[in-house]
Amino acid sequence: MLSIKNLTASINGTLVLKGIDLEIKAGEIHAIMGPNGSGKSTLGKVLAGHPAYEVTGGEVLFEGRDLFSLAADERARAGLFMGFQHPIEVPGVSNASFLRLAYNKKAEAEGRDELDPLEFDDFIHEKIKLVAMREEFLDRSLNEGFSGGEKKRNEILQMAVLEPKLAILDELDSGLDIDALRVLGDAVNRLQRADRALLIITHFPRILETIQPHHVHVLSGGRILKSAGKELALELEERGYDWVLEASAAGGAR
Amino acid sequence: MSSTFNVVTSQEYKYGFVTDIEADSAAPGLSEDTIRFISAKKGEPDWLLEFRLKAYRHWLTMAEPDWAKVDYTRPDFQAIVYYSAPKQKTPKYASMDEVDPELKRTFEKLGVPISEQAALAGVAVDVVFDSVSVTTTYKEKLATVGIIFCSFSEAVREHPELIKRYLGSVVPSSDNFYAALNSAVFTDGSFVFIPKGVTCPMDLSTYFRINNKDSGQFERTLIVAEEGASVSYLEGCTAPQFDTNQLHAAVVELVALDRASIKYSTVQNWYAGDKNGLGGIYNFVTKRGLCKGVASRISWTQVETGSAITWKYPSCILLGDDSIGEFYSVALTNHKQQADTGTKMVHIGRNTKSTIISKGISAGDSSNSYRGLVKVQPKAEGARNFSQCDSMLIGQACSASTFPYIEVQNRSARVEHEATTSKIGEEQLFYFQQRGIPTEEAISMIINGFCKDVFRELPMEFAVEATKLLSLKLEGSVG
Numbered sequence: 153m154l155s156i157k158n159l160t161a162s163i164n165g166t167l168v169l170k171g172i173d174l175e176i177k178a179g180e181i182h183a184i185m186g187p188n189g190s191g192k193s194t195l196g197k198v199l200a201g202h203p204a205y206e207v208t209g210g211e212v213l214f215e216g217r218d219l220f221s222l223a224a225d226e227r228a229r230a231g232l233f234m235g236f237q238h239p240i241e242v243p244g245v246s247n248a249s250f251l252r253l254a255y256n257k258k259a260e261a262e263g264r265d266e267l268d269p270l271e272f273d274d275f276i277h278e279k280i281k282l283v284a285m286r287e288e289f290l291d292r293s294l295n296e297g298f299s300g301g302e303k304k305r306n307e308i309l310q311m312a313v314l315e316p317k318l319a320i321l322d323e324l325d326s327g328l329d330i331d332a333l334r335v336l337g338d339a340v341n342r343l344q345r346a347d348r349a350l351l352i353i354t355h356f357p358r359i360l361e362t363i364q365p366h367h368v369h370v371l372s373g374g375r376i377l378k379s380a381g382k383e384l385a386l387e388l389e390e391r392g393y394d395w396v397l398e399a400s401a402a403g404g405a406r
Numbered sequence: 407m408s409s410t411f412n413v414v415t416s417q418e419y420k421y422g423f424v425t426d427i428e429a430d431s432a433a434p435g436l437s438e439d440t441i442r443f444i445s446a447k448k449g450e451p452d453w454l455l456e457f458r459l460k461a462y463r464h465w466l467t468m469a470e471p472d473w474a475k476v477d478y479t480r481p482d483f484q485a486i487v488y489y490s491a492p493k494q495k496t497p498k499y500a501s502m503d504e505v506d507p508e509l510k511r512t513f514e515k516l517g518v519p520i521s522e523q524a525a526l527a528g529v530a531v532d533v534v535f536d537s538v539s540v541t542t543t544y545k546e547k548l549a550t551v552g553i554i555f556c557s558f559s560e561a562v563r564e565h566p567e568l569i570k571r572y573l574g575s576v577v578p579s580s581d582n583f584y585a586a587l588n589s590a591v592f593t594d595g596s597f598v599f600i601p602k603g604v605t606c607p608m609d610l611s612t613y614f615r616i617n618n619k620d621s622g623q624f625e626r627t628l629i630v631a632e633e634g635a636s637v638s639y640l641e642g643c644t645a646p647q648f649d650t651n652q653l654h655a656a657v658v659e660l661v662a663l664d665r666a667s668i669k670y671s672t673v674q675n676w677y678a679g680d681k682n683g684l685g686g687i688y689n690f691v692t693k694r695g696l697c698k699g700v701a702s703r704i705s706w707t708q709v710e711t712g713s714a715i716t717w718k719y720p721s722c723i724l725l726g727d728d729s730i731g732e733f734y735s736v737a738l739t740n741h742k743q744q745a746d747t748g749t750k751m752v753h754i755g756r757n758t759k760s761t762i763i764s765k766g767i768s769a770g771d772s773s774n775s776y777r778g779l780v781k782v783q784p785k786a787e788g789a790r791n792f793s794q795c796d797s798m799l800i801g802q803a804c805s806a807s808t809f810p811y812i813e814v815q816n817r818s819a820r821v822e823h824e825a826t827t828s829k830i831g832e833e834q835l836f837y838f839q840q841r842g843i844p845t846e847e848a849i850s851m852i853i854n855g856f857c858k859d860v861f862r863e864l865p866m867e868f869a870v871e872a873t874k875l876l877s878l879k880l881e882g883s884v885g
């Protein structure tokens with residue numbers, strides 16, 4: 153589904169991604185962990201096509217297509233979704249109308265019927281159940297005044313509406329209370345299918361107990377230093393990152 | 407990929423065509439003779455000629471205002487044509503069939519419903535082409551409930567007593583430079599009179615069009631709502647695309663008696679000049695409403711998207727106790743456009759209330775200023791004002807300014823002012839794109855969200871138009 157080869161990228165002239173290789177197949181769940189500032193969010197935003205980042209080398213194939221030949225909105229319509237670490241607030245734009253426009257853009261691209269406001273109303277009421285969101289959030293301005301946890305819930309609602317092939321979830325778990333973590337973790341699991349894939353960026357193994365990854369990667373200093381199975385997450389929690397960094401410096405971590 | 411905004415060309419102005427029509431025009435230039443010529447052309451009574459001459463003589467003593475945050479070459483008042491009318495046999499068309507087909511096509515292209523069928527859509531329309539009103543629809547139907555809706559010239563002929571009573575009663579001919587000029591040379595416009603207790607059964611609408619290259623447009627609108635009457639009035643405007651600037655200096659006066667209500671909505675789309683600032687309309691307009699009676703209400707809603715220069719402050723004089731004044735405005739500037747617009751709310755009566763919601767959107771190299779005065783006079787016990795002035799910037803080269811003036815002379819008054827400035831940022835746009843929404847639609851959605859509080863004051867069709875217009879004006883502004 154996603155094949156990243158020797159990807160390098162910079163922002164404002166600073167090289168942040170220094171050669172990433174990653175292979176994600178349909179049906180797989182991957183987790184990326186790593187110290188603050190190591191480039192995790194950058195990787196997500198580069199894949200999603202954020203205009204501030206410059207891809208300086210490497211290639212990425214998404215379902216066999218050159219990802220970088222697509223504009224950000226085309227990537228989204230092709231099925232790439234990013235749940236943001238810090239979702240932005242947009243005053244005056246109602247959550248429901250934003251969700252409907254996003255849904256209809258994708259439907260249009262896929263040659264499916266667009267939904268009028270009434271049809272969408274029925275559709276969205278099913279979706280909010282999945283993330284246990286209260287109805288009133290649909291009429292509020294997009295993310296405006298939402299608490300940190302509510303914003304994350306809204307991200308997963310958008311994921312549920314768009315049903316992406318590949319979802320990159322950047323720190324979904326930070327800022328969530330225990331119940332919300334379980335609800336949203338379950339929701340993400342329920343959205344996962346054999347023809348879809350997940351890339352979970354997190355600092356904590358807890359969410360990985362609900363959304364169980366097949367592969368865990370350690371990203372540090374713009375490189376993936378170690379990849380292993382889900383047990384790596386717990387090991388990292390116990391031991392921190394230093395040993396991975398040291399092993400890598402010694403030249404043998406991979 | 408770059409993180410900077412770049413401003414590329416905007417959508418072509420689609421109303422920029424010129425109608426090839428024979429015109430009956432005065433020679434350029436302004437003198438007492440010009441004024442006598444206009445007055446004679448219109449067969450006006452002496453008192454009106456006197457009104458004009460008095461205004462002209464006063465105008466000669468006045469200086470063009472320079473306090474607004476706009477920068478332009480002063481118009482050459484001797485180069486302007488003060489009277490231009492499509493040639494026609496009779497002074498006014500008796501029915502739609504007589505209207506010059508070329509003129510009809512013009513208005514069809516503009517989407518103005520003057521054909522009989524379109525008029526059935528339910529809006530009564532008066533159309534002002536250069537200096538004269540060419541048609542008024544639905545007149546008879548409105549007359550059955552006592553409503554007068556006609557061109558200003560016609561009103562002077564048919565209802566001189568009303569014109570004499572109200573003309574200049576809200577905006578005196580000496581009020582300001584452009585109002586004085588208008589009072590001297592105004593050519594046509596609309597007159598609306600809603601008698602006591604009558605609610606106007608449909609929206610009334612005037613459509614203004616400047617066609618002649620050298621002509622100025624100086625129209626005059628007067629709306630009077632008697633006790634308990636109410637009316638909603640819409641004004642639209644366009645002009646062809648010329649390299650030179652044309653002057654539009656209108657005066658609009660509204661009078662609301664006891665418990666009367668007037669809602670005045672404008673969608674202004676005069677030609678704005680090209681992206682380098684060549685050509686475009688100078689829009690210097692004086693609009694003022696007098697809430698004369700108790701519990702009367704005047705509400706201005708404007709969507710200003712065109713003109714090279716906009717200088718416009720629709721205001722309310724809240725004279726009657728418990729009267730209400732409202733001002734809802736969206737002003738959008740792009741490229742080299744400059745707008746200095748806002749309102750004045752003058753609280754004179756007790757328990758008078760005013761609301762100001764202003765949304766300024768600047769893109770390109772444009773400059774967009776809100777200038778507003780809230781004045782509470784000593785006797786305005788319990789007066790209340792709420793003002794909200796928000797600015798949104800698109801790109802790096804534009805500017806937005808807010809100049810709120812507050813003068814309170816009564817201690818019981820409550821005046822609140824809130825202002826914000828925001829930017830359509832890369833992060834917001836990226837968020838939309840990441841959800842599959844293309845940039846143009848993202849901008850349009852963000853802008854409409856920003857303007858929501860104003861758009862919901864507009865009549866339905868106008869709101870839809872306004873939404874489309876803003877998107878069109880901003881097309882390609884962010885890339």
Ligand SMILES: Nc1ncnc2c1ncn2[C@@H]1O[C@H](COP(=O)(O)OP(=O)(O)OP(=O)(O)O)[C@@H](O)[C@H]1O
Pocket residue numbers: 163164166168186187188189190191192193194195237
């Ligand atoms: N606009 C910018 N200008 C300069 N440097 C930037 C910019 N944005 C991000 N960076 C730098 O890029 C590096 C990677 O940031 P990124 O957000 O990808 O880290 P992260 O791994 O997601 O960290 P965290 O765990 O704290 O979320 C950091 O050193 C950050 O300071």
Ligand SMILES: [Mg+2]
Pocket residue numbers: 192193194237322
């Ligand atoms: Mg991060």
